[in-house]
Amino acid sequence: MKEIYLDNNATTRVDDAVFEEMRPYFCELYGNPSSMHFFGGQVQQKVNEARDRVAGLLGASTDEIIFTACGTESDNAAIRSAIEVFPERRHIITSRTEHPAVLTQCRNLARKGYRVTEIGVDNAGRLDMDEYRRVIDDDTAVVSFMWANNETGVIFPVEEAAEIAKSRGAMFHTDAVQAVGKIPINLKRSVIDMLSLSGHKLHAPKGTGVLYLRRGTQFRPFMVGGHQEKSRRAGTENSAGIIALGKACELAGIHMERENSQVRSLRDRLQEELMRLIPHSRVNGDGAERLPNTTSIAFEFVEGEAILLLLSEFGICASSGSACTSGSLEPSHVLRAMGVPFTCAHGSIRFSLSRFTTEAEIDTVIREMPPIIEKLRQMSPFGRGEK
Amino acid sequence: MWDYTPTVKEHFLNPRNVGEITDADAVGEVGSLACGDALKLFIKLDENKEKIVEAKFQTFGCASAIASSSALTEMVKGKTLDEALAITNKDIADFLGGLPEEKMHCSVMGQEALEVAIYRYRGMDIPEHDSEHDHGHAYPDHDGVIICKCFGITDSFLRKVIETNKLTTAEQVTHFTKAGGGCGGCIPKINELIAEINGSVVEEPRKRPEKLSNMKKMQLIQEVLEKDIRPLLWADGGDLELIDIDGSKVQVAFRKACAGCASSGNTARLVENKLRELVAEDVVVEEVAS
Structure with missing residues (x-):
């Protein structure tokens, strides 16, 4: 059938063009992008090209793109980093309709003594911005709102929410896993600090993700033990997956x-x-x-x-x-x-x-x-x- | 995707005996829209009012709820009311070649509707339910108390399901009855029920003594841990060990399933509450590593 x-x-079907782009990087061009020799170097070039393509779709700079293994990893890394950067701040704001990747993390932190506020939504699923403005304070370490909801598709005004967070000195993260590739995003025009995306939601393979980290934003890595991704995400790059994700982002822009x-x-x-x-x-x-x-x-x-x-x-x-x-x-x-x-x-x-x-x-x-x-x-x- | 047997799929796609019987002798209704599944069972008896000649159903629910209802109507046909009453939820699940454990509550719903129908027919008193969130469990031996407030489930109902299906953990009880699947606040009570049914006799409610010497206090703490608390933890595959008693400070270490369990903090509070209830109000329980 x-x-x-x-x-x-x-999840989405991997686009044929995406698959073709990644295919040589398994059995032929399998070098480690970190290696000194020409064989790794040519993979490094393709990884850099992928980084350009992802940055292009988001309106970001290439040094703001950190490759990860999935959207969930990016969400986890972003929130953990924010609370480590601001150890004296003990308040976290998120919404009641977040994906479990964010919600579970926040609720676990609540058990460790963080004050967590989950902002409500109205009957149409719209974020209660008044409640958000009311509860944010100088103790807020991080605000994490999804860009678009996975179940209903409802879009949150994250650019506006980010400005409110910045005015109180808090870090702003958005889980944009459902939004990237479906609606135009231009991070140059916003003050969002961190954004998470997932490859398999936009016709790239599973096991690929990105954490966007605005230039100049303090960061404490989640994965340590290697210099990859400028030591912001240790571990040998999933080069074939990264190259595929780059192509998928290029196609998403075109489509x-x-x-x-x-x-x-x-x-x-x-x-x-x-x-x-x-x-x-x-x-x-x-x-x-x-x-x-x-x-x-x-x-x-x-x-x-x-x-x-x-x-x-x-x-x-x-x-x-x-x-x-x-x-x-x-x-x-x-x-x-x-x-x-x-x-x-x-x-x-x-x-x-x-x-x-x-x-x-x-x-x-x-x-x-x-x-x-x-x-x-x-x-x-x-x-x-x-x- | 659920791993449904071919029989479950067949009864879901081609359910038998869907509909109403307008001149039914017995009707049993359980569940509600609020809790996600509901079943209305209609039964028609022969002229002598001895045997079931026809059974029909209306079900709101998932594939296994529909298949369980269909199976039930097939199973009761030709049976006397007493024979029908002997059908257990396990029989319904077996008829379908088994159900995923998370879906066993569908077979329980079928068995329940059957009982309600027959008891009603026999003129036995069945309490009405009106709350929107009430699951509508109706039991004639309904002097039971509500254990699970989220789904409106009583101890007498839980007792029966635990015994019939030989359940040993609170998680199983949730899969079979939904109890404990909402806020989870009743899980300690479910564990107590399981422990009680599975042989650890819980005695009459005891009161804490008015005055205790240090020696007596230590003895009583040990006794309560052995007799009241460890059996509860065993039911969930866990255990604890008493490490030290210093005045009112009780140090315990969790073992087996309790060790490293994310909710061991809650378990520590459970232990503390029990000790405060039965030993002394000022007991403080501390979880220690080792």
Whole structure:
């Protein structure tokens, strides 16, 4: 069965051109970029080119790019560094809808005596900037807000939030794993200190990530024991992965326009048609500024895992904020933070598109989805919306 | 992706006996929209009101909830009410070739709905539930107390599931009943229940003595650790060792699963609370390495 892949916020297909770019760096050009000989040196050149390409996509300088192994590593490194740089400051600010890579780290620090404030969101998933302005103080070491939410695609005003943090002398980090490659980013125009991104969310392979570190920002490395990445991230470079990530960033820049026109219009059509054809459904984060590729739709009275498995019968791959898919017992912390009622949270499905998504694929989903919801509602004791 | 057996998949994709029976003899409803799964079971008896001739269901829930409901309706057909009452959640899971442990609560929900239906039919008193977050567990022997506030689950219900499925850890209890899966505040109580059911008898609530000599105090601390606390930890695969007692300061080291456990801080507080309850109010527990 050919897959219809609408789960691009989970991971993406490696672009063919990206794969071709990295292919020689396994069996032929396998030298260590740190080596003195010509054989390592030619890899070093390609790693530098990749660094240029990543910097180009972000509007950054090459010396501000640190390659890591994943988005989670970058998030962890950024927050840990910030609190080590400001040992006298004991307050951390983040949001209730962060990815666990940030949230778990902050909650662990809370157990070690840090004061952690998780800023709330409104019903559309928008960050409560008033609360943020109220709680930030001179004790705040670091503020970490995601650029865009992985479940709903809702975009936070991180550039504005960064300016507020800087005015109080705090470090500002953004988890931009879902934003990079989908919306234009220009770090030259902002005061963001640190930004995390992940390669496999933008058509590069898994196991690649970047921590952007603004020039002049103090940093305490997470991985030590080598001079790589100017001693800011020790460990032999994943040269093939880095080269792939560079190519993926170059392609993301080229396709940015298309991501925001073609992908957006496919997403909009999917969303509008499903809302039109399926009663008792609503878009999570409707009304907020959102990524062009993401839509999270709540179908009342049915449960997400059952929807996903029936979609899977047609080759359609999506994901859910339901509790049952993760093995936990409560629905997604993001939807709960938004105050999405339990009746909707359990039946929320996320579709996340990419530049590889076709018109025909969207047509298939629009055709297959309504009978699936209908079938499950027929089966449900709440099916006709009596309760 | 869940590792569902072919039988679970088959019953999910082609569920048997979906729907309502308008002139049903017995109806059992458990769960709610709030907690993510709910099952309404309809049963029709033969003319002599002896055997089940028809069973139908409506389910809101995941694939394993739907498959468990479908399996249940197939299993009860042709059975007398007493025979049907003998069906355990484990029988439902076995019928499906097994369920992932995290999904065992789906089989429990099926068994529960069946019991509720039959008890209702027999005119036994079943308490009504009205809270939105109440899981709607209904038990006729419902003089039990709520253990898990998040999912509204009573000790009598937990007792039954722990015994039927021979559960030994709080995590298993969560997978089978959801209890403890919300805020987690009731996990110590679940551990107490497990310890009690699995043989370590918990006696009548004791009171701490009014006055204690130092010697008596040390003896009592040791006794409480041995009889009350270590069995709780064993249930989770953990243990502790008493290192020293200095006045009211009790030093312990955690062993096995408790050693290096992220929540050992909480466990230390649990130990402290128990000692304060049964020995003296001023006991302070300190975790020491070694």
